[in-house]
Amino acid sequence: MGHRCGTRRTPRFARRHPGQHRGRHGRCRRHAPAGLDRPLHLRALLRGAAADAGGGLRAAARAARGNLLGHPCPGPGGRGRRRARRARRQRADGARLHAGKRRPVLLPQGSRLRAVRRPDLDRPVSGRKDELAARLEQVRGRIARASAGRAGGEPELIVVTKYFPASDVAALAELGVRDVGENRDQEAPAKAAGLAGAGPAAGLRWHFIGQLQTNKAKSVVRYAHAVHSVDRPQLVAALSKAMLAVQERRSGAGLPAREDLVCLIQVDLDERPPGARPAAPGKGRGGAAPEDIAGLAGLIEQAPGLVLGGLMAVAPLGADPAEAFGRLAGLSRELRAGHPEAGMISAGMSQDLEAAVAAGATHLRVGSDVLGDRPAVG
């Protein structure tokens, strides 16, 4: 018996492969897509769908098969077609065998969800959540090793989830992450709102760590617990005004006031003049000059709705992070002399978290070593 792909199923073939090619493409090498190692399962499901389906559904099943197997393939032929016809005749009223909505065919899970070994992970992982768990374990191990013997213990880990979907943030929350960082107001509000309802993710604290335009202040204060990138007086004013509006709205709605917005002053640690710095595509690093810290701290302290948390910095590109974070620690000491409560030092990313821990960071912002590579922007 031939089938539509032109492969013949000879009697000899049928004897040798009794379990395969039961009337359709089982052994059609030409059309079995390379690398897809489960066409037998797919075929079984789809043949069932076609046989069970009425006219319109059968067409849908046919279309799905074409897409899933990766080549345009006509509908049931030979035995599958005869069986479909018979099944339809038997259900003379044309009733659908299965109630419910039409859905794409899903692959069976379970044993098919194999663990894969990845070069940057020290154990095989199966599925995204397990991958996140493995990466998180590795990063937490690094933090613990770097913090051994350190006064004050381990710093807090803020997992930077920018560019990664809300489903990853939810999985991280289930894995015990309490603080997440975002640097783009285009994506953070929807993620935060989508996760605010219930489950472990509802208790997350959102840290805004990116460059912030004053016109985004209103949006950021709706979801952020802290803003790490305060670097100019206009932004202090905009955040305070936005916080007052939030509090007014909440009291108008009979809701309790939200806690004050924690503000960290982002410090520019690069000592090179702007022209002498390495170009960082897509990275306006920002930050206040060290001599402007005291003035900004005074403004934040005076501003209603804001509370001064401390300092934040990114190690300058191409510079020694240990040296830069050492200077940050000195600036933090100076700040705390006048503002003893402003003890946060937010420093250290995937590449340089050990140097930040050694310099006394209280908060680390780690993205790619927990979530994997992100697109080469931002």
Ligand SMILES: *Cc1c(COP(=O)(O)O)cnc(C)c1O
């Ligand atoms: C993206 C980002 C991070 C995280 O960087 P990774 O190298 O992915 O760990 C930390 N801080 C800021 C300000 C960022 O924008």
